[in-house]
Amino acid sequence: MATSTTKVLTGEEPPAPPGAPGGGKTARRRSALLHRLDVKGAPLAFVAPFFIVFAAFSFYPLVYTSWISLHDVELATLDVMEWVAFDNYVELWGDSRFWNALQNTVTIGVISTVPQLMMALGLAHLLNYRMRASLFFRVASLVPYATSVAAAALVFTMIFERDFGMINWALGSVGIDPVDWEADKWPAQVAISTIVIWRWTGYNALLYLAAMQAVPAERYEAASIDGASRWKQFTHVTVPGIRSTIVFTIVLSTIGATQLFGEPLIFGQGPNGVTGGADNQYQTLGLLLYEEGWKNYQMGRSATVAWAMFMLLVLAFAAQRLIKRLRSRTS
Amino acid sequence: MGTYGSLRRKAVATTAAVGALALVVGCGGSDDSVTGGGKKDGKVTITMGLFGVMGLKETGLLEQYEKENPEVDIKAEIAGDEQTYYPALQTRLAAGKGLKDIQGIEIGRAKEITETQADKFADFAGMAGTDHFLPWKQSQISTADGKVLGLGTDIGPMAVCYRKDYFERAGLPTDREEVGTLWEGDWKKYVEVGRTFKKDFKGDEVAFTDSASGLFNAMVYGYPEQYYDEKGDLIYDRNPAVKEAWGLASDAAEEGLTARLRQFQPGWDPGLANGTFATAVCPAWMLSHISEKAGEANKGKWDVARAPRGANWGGSFLGVIEQSPVKEEAMKLVAWLTAPEQQAHIFQKIGNIPSSEKALENADVKNAESEYFGNAPIGQIFGAAAQEIPDKQVLGRKDGAIKDTFSQGLALVEQGTSRDEAWKTTTERIEKAVG
Numbered sequence: 207m208a209t210s211t212t213k214v215l216t217g218e219e220p221p222a223p224p225g226a227p228g229g230g231k232t233a234r235r236r237s238a239l240l241h242r243l244d245v246k247g248a249p250l251a252f253v254a255p256f257f258i259v260f261a262a263f264s265f266y267p268l269v270y271t272s273w274i275s276l277h278d279v280e281l282a283t284l285d286v287m288e289w290v291a292f293d294n295y296v297e298l299w300g301d302s303r304f305w306n307a308l309q310n311t312v313t314i315g316v317i318s319t320v321p322q323l324m325m326a327l328g329l330a331h332l333l334n335y336r337m338r339a340s341l342f343f344r345v346a347s348l349v350p351y352a353t354s355v356a357a358a359a360l361v362f363t364m365i366f367e368r369d370f371g372m373i374n375w376a377l378g379s380v381g382i383d384p385v386d387w388e389a390d391k392w393p394a395q396v397a398i399s400t401i402v403i404w405r406w407t408g409y410n411a412l413l414y415l416a417a418m419q420a421v422p423a424e425r426y427e428a429a430s431i432d433g434a435s436r437w438k439q440f441t442h443v444t445v446p447g448i449r450s451t452i453v454f455t456i457v458l459s460t461i462g463a464t465q466l467f468g469e470p471l472i473f474g475q476g477p478n479g480v481t482g483g484a485d486n487q488y489q490t491l492g493l494l495l496y497e498e499g500w501k502n503y504q505m506g507r508s509a510t511v512a513w514a515m516f517m518l519l520v521l522a523f524a525a526q527r528l529i530k531r532l533r534s535r536t537s
Numbered sequence: 538m539g540t541y542g543s544l545r546r547k548a549v550a551t552t553a554a555v556g557a558l559a560l561v562v563g564c565g566g567s568d569d570s571v572t573g574g575g576k577k578d579g580k581v582t583i584t585m586g587l588f589g590v591m592g593l594k595e596t597g598l599l600e601q602y603e604k605e606n607p608e609v610d611i612k613a614e615i616a617g618d619e620q621t622y623y624p625a626l627q628t629r630l631a632a633g634k635g636l637k638d639i640q641g642i643e644i645g646r647a648k649e650i651t652e653t654q655a656d657k658f659a660d661f662a663g664m665a666g667t668d669h670f671l672p673w674k675q676s677q678i679s680t681a682d683g684k685v686l687g688l689g690t691d692i693g694p695m696a697v698c699y700r701k702d703y704f705e706r707a708g709l710p711t712d713r714e715e716v717g718t719l720w721e722g723d724w725k726k727y728v729e730v731g732r733t734f735k736k737d738f739k740g741d742e743v744a745f746t747d748s749a750s751g752l753f754n755a756m757v758y759g760y761p762e763q764y765y766d767e768k769g770d771l772i773y774d775r776n777p778a779v780k781e782a783w784g785l786a787s788d789a790a791e792e793g794l795t796a797r798l799r800q801f802q803p804g805w806d807p808g809l810a811n812g813t814f815a816t817a818v819c820p821a822w823m824l825s826h827i828s829e830k831a832g833e834a835n836k837g838k839w840d841v842a843r844a845p846r847g848a849n850w851g852g853s854f855l856g857v858i859e860q861s862p863v864k865e866e867a868m869k870l871v872a873w874l875t876a877p878e879q880q881a882h883i884f885q886k887i888g889n890i891p892s893s894e895k896a897l898e899n900a901d902v903k904n905a906e907s908e909y910f911g912n913a914p915i916g917q918i919f920g921a922a923a924q925e926i927p928d929k930q931v932l933g934r935k936d937g938a939i940k941d942t943f944s945q946g947l948a949l950v951e952q953g954t955s956r957d958e959a960w961k962t963t964t965e966r967i968e969k970a971v972g
Contacts, residue, residue, distance in 0.1 A: 281624060281627045281628065281631070282627045282630070282631065282653045282654065283653055284628070284631035284632075301969075363803055364803065367803055367804055367807070368804055369808065369813060370804075370807040370811065389797075389948070475802045475803055476801065476802050477941040477944065477945060478799065478802065478945065484945040484946075484948035484952070485949055485952075485954075485962075500624050501941075502938060502969065502970045502971075503627070
């Protein structure tokens with residue numbers, strides 16, 4: 207900020223020539239200078255806090271993490287760093303736990319995101335109808351989002367408990383054998399996805415609802431005059447109308463799914479939470495990062511996982527852009 | 538008026554920008570004291586960082602000390618569990634900031650502290666009146682060159698907790714002396730009793746023991762060397778004691794003698810309340826957990842018998858930070874808190890077994906009984922178990938992580954993985970964890 211002000215002062219405002227006649231001119235000049243400062247400097251001053259905070263709490267950690275990932279560092283002795291270049295990355299590439307975690311992140315991501323967005327779309331469609339107490343339903347659908355991850359995950363952990371959980375009790379009452387939700391791979395991943403779906407469906411539904419209300423009513427009228435059924439109206443008017451919002455929620459959910467951490471950690475409880483089950487059956491990349499850092503105390507390897515996650519998101523973004531470009535070229 | 542307004546606007550903008558900067562810079566500001574403790578106007582403030590239920594605050598000892606020493610003000614911060622407490626402590630030790638004058642140290646971390654952080658802790662060696670501990674307890678917190686980084690609080694001698702009513706329904710003896718004799722001297726006999734129990738038990742499905750890992754821990758902790766040898770080399774994959782424990786625990790798991798639960802995790806507590814297992818290997822500090830979770834409904838059904846072999850699971854230390862401005866006062870407080878009388882007081886209040894030999898000889902400790910566990914003479918049972926603990930116990934830096942990984946390996950066996958495959962997975966994971 208200081209430098210930009212100096213630039214304004216020195217670069218664009220040459221000092222008054224010596225012997226300039228009259229004091230009125232200097233005063234006008236000064237007020238012009240102040241005006242320019244106000245117009246050019248003030249916006250910078252207003253946005254500066256964000257960028258300073260961003261630099262301190264986002265950019266610096268990002269750079270420092272990449273620096274750590276090139277070293278062998280233990281949490282107990284953070285000041286002792288041994289340079290290993292890209293060894294951590296090479297090791298991670300050959301580590302079966304990484305590929306397992308990546309696979310789990312993708313599968314949990316898919317079985318949580320797809321049903322979640324579908325249900326959100328349906329829910330938004332229903333909320334969009336004129337009905338009694340619509341405000342109540344809208345607020346109610348946002349309540350899970352306002353619940354903390356810890357509380358939600360803890361409650362679901364109890365519901366999915368093997369011996370005395372509610373779900374196994376319900377299954378038992380219709381004659382189905384109890385499922386070991388934590389110990390078996392797919393049940394565990396489904397259970398974790400349930401927590402994610404429960405928390406985020408309402409939030410996405412409200413985003414969709416807001417977008418739906420911006421779709422002009424004339425289109426629906428035109429469609430119904432053409433004899434389109436409710437379902438046809440939904441698929442041909444509503445969905446194309448809120449397309450950009452759908453893309454937005456997909457991007458957000460993908461980022462969220464990549465960083466999935468709190469739900470499986472609390473679902474597993476204790477050591478099993480950190481490793482994502484006794485067999486790593488639901489260990490996500492976020493949990494692998496945590497295991498390396500706060501169970502094995504290997505900060506270098508932990509930072510490497512963090513960067514691998516970041517690169518994955520960059521890759522996903524690049525792939526999405528590429529596909530978009532290819533599609534626009536073909537059409 | 539106009540000029541004044543625009544001036545004011547500018548002033549506000551400048552103040553906002555400066556304020557934002559000050560906020561950011563403010564984070565770097567520091568106190569005079571690294572530990573938060575200090576001396577002022579004749580008052581001494583001592584800060585403490587503790588975890589779990591160490592009993593210092595819970596039994597009113599800190600208050601008592603403040604009353605006896607009116608110039609002292611103690612501020613204790615207690616973390617819920619040690620798994621969150623320790624990484625934070627490590628970060629603070631590395632940064633040299635945010636520490637407390639007195640810090641708790643769990644036995645599983647003792648080795649790591651003595652090997653990597655010895656210069657950050659004050660030395661208790663030769664301090665007057667601190668020679669009353671069990672010999673092995675203080676050696677665990679001593680460095681190779683004889684520095685003593687803390688004083689012991691409690692220890693975790695083991696016994697077996699069992700349900701009398703279930704034993705009766707399986708035609709087994711119920712008297713704690715007879716039960717102890719059933720498996721005296723060998724954990725194999727304990728598993729043998731389990732087989733009899735499974736065969737003869739009449740009624741709903743009840744497992745003999747809660748988890749394979751509980752049995753595994755109890756066996757391994759009974760040997761002087763566990764996962765490391767004295768030179769500090771890893772021997773977990775060739776130590777006969779570990780292999781024997783793995784084998785026996787796998788037997789129990791494969792034969793369905795366990796309830797496939799994880800201790801202290803969800804499922805275990807309702808298991809206690811609903812009685813889904815008949816025995817649990819229990820260190821002294823576990824009794825309060827069992828009585829609380831099993832609840833009034835099961836009062837008098839549980840009892841405590843001797844374990845086949847003496848072993849130690851858990852226990853803690855209190856250390857003082859070298860840089861503390863109130864180092865002398867903090868060390869005095871630690872010595873007082875770990876003195877025999879105070880340890881006996883904690884035992885009587887919440888059942889943590891003293892690490893002080895003198896406190897163990899205290900008549901009140903020796904004759905203590907547990908009303909919940911059918912008036913079992915826990916003072917005698919755990920006192921005797923404490924004497925059986927091997928005099929030398931070799932600790933290692935990654936003991937905690939290795940123990941957790943073995944527990945998960947046994948969970949795999951309980952879930953149906955073959956024991957060889959589970960062993961392979963476990964050793965591979967440990968290699969990752971220690972390297």
